[in-house]
Amino acid sequence: MDKKKLMNLIKKNEGRKLDFKLKLDLETETGKKELAKDVCAIANSKGGRGYIVVGVEDKTHSVIGIEEGKFPSEEMLQQIVSSRCEPPIPISLDIFNLYGKQLAVITIYNGDQRPYQVREHGAFYIRRGSTTDTMRKQELVSALQESLNLNVETCPILKSSVECLNMDIVHRYFKSKGIETNDENRDFLMESAGITIKDRETYKTVVTLGGLLVFSDINSVYIPHNMVRIVNNIRENIPKVYIVQGNLMTIIDESERIIKDILPEQFPSYAIVEGIKNAVLYRDYTSFYREIEVVIGYNSIVVSNPGNLIRGSFHNQKNFEYFKRNMWIYEKMITLDGGIRFLQNGRGFTIMKKAFRNKGKVKFINSYDSNSFKVIYPGVRNFTIS
Incomplete structure (x- = not known):
């Protein structure tokens, strides 16, 4: 996400993959649930990455801004979403200064784990235009058919890198399967086994949750709760x-x-x-x-x-x-x-x-x-x- 992309988003109308909010209420449980519900709905909707832009009035597209230094960290947002949605939904946070105002942009990535649901009551949400609604039976069936392999462990960890993997363990795993690895086939084998995954839009290779847990000695950098x-x-x-x-x-x-x-x-x-x-x-x-x-x-x-x-x-x-x-x-x-x-x-x-x-x-x-x-x-x- 860059400033040019943000300005283009602000010109667009709200839709399946775009939501404008003046502010987020994350001090209350109700506000946290609402954020999880919105993220879940955008993640379940087709069309690539989704965005929640905070600090913009939805009808006029006026840039109002948020209070500087008061917006929650990316880690806190991830915790709020991951503890309320299943499987975990990959998100990231960017803060921008635009027209002298500060804006926050939450990016909801296009993962392979659809459909996502809100844990508390098990509901599956989707965006219909600019509103959030529960998924219908056929929408659920379609999402499940598109994502037959629903492993939480194969969720991407967005800011991870292949360099954090212990390749000795990777080689030992494939050798135990009777497969010899080399520079030519290693990347293909890791992706096929779900150790790594390639982003559909950027083509950048990142490590999955399971890949980090099993094959990385320094996974606490990305998943500090693994202890x-x-x-x-x-x-x-x-x-x-x-x-x-x-x-x-x-x-x-x-x-x-x-x-x-x-x-x-x-x-x-x-x-x-x-x-x-x-x-x-x-x-x-x-x-x-x-x-x-x-x-x-x-x-x-x-x-x-x-x-x-x-x-x-x-x-x-x-x-x-x-x-x-x-x-x-x-x-x-x-x-x-x-x-x-x-x-x-x-x-x-x-x-x-x-x-x-x-x-x-x-x-x-x-x-x-x-x-x-x-x-x-x-x-x-x-x-x-x-």
Whole structure:
């Protein structure tokens, strides 16, 4: 987006891909929901990229402007939209000075994940001219037919770059599939596998959400919520809080090392690590404002995971079945792992419960309201801490 493009937009009438607003009310929940609804409607409408221009009167196209320095950051806008829309909708923010007034332009990119819906009530919105309306049955069917592969993991991360990928991991993945990579076929293979994606308009190649999670050591630059936060409440001679980031395999291995450092030797730390593995594989990565958290205490150890078990997969306290939310990530991780970390005898929940037989009960808390899942283990009070 540049100033010339903005001036051309202001000359146009509102439509499916263009909305003028005098201001955004993002101080209230109602205003945040309205923004998510508008972004969702524009993203679902055909016609390439869409724009919300803030600071322009819609009928007269008069440039009124916004209060300088008061507009929310791009990160805040992304958080508002991503926490209320599913799959995540790629957006960006530009601030311009035009005719001595400041304007904000939110760009809604033309992604491959249509149709998008508002999480709160599951509605799908679309623009009809300059108004927002719910999608009709045939519009939904058409959008689904155009986008048969609805993987959240293949959503583009707009400002990412291929340079942030660890090519050793990329090569290892394809080699495990029996494919040798070289300079000639590497870019094609990565795009075919959903690791990267090419913007339809700019032809710029960016990395997908899943590509960053699995294949980038520095993905926290783009997706800072990808972390495991470990809180140590039992040892005074080591750090109180550990932040573990990196590619998903590194996060699992480093978390395991820290957990074993903190817990007494005879404690079944592998059961805690099993909970972390499940959280890393199946967490809701569209929850951009929360991380996986492990709190280690004398009375309990709690692993909190953003993303509840999907309805129908959570039966009762004795019978759990994890819905594989991130099948794209799951396939990549299993392939790279080669049977070292994930292919164990017994299911994850069974492993956790059996580890504490005669020591206490492992509890599983599934919350649809907070979109979270917790595993609560017995604490270390029954074990000796050296």
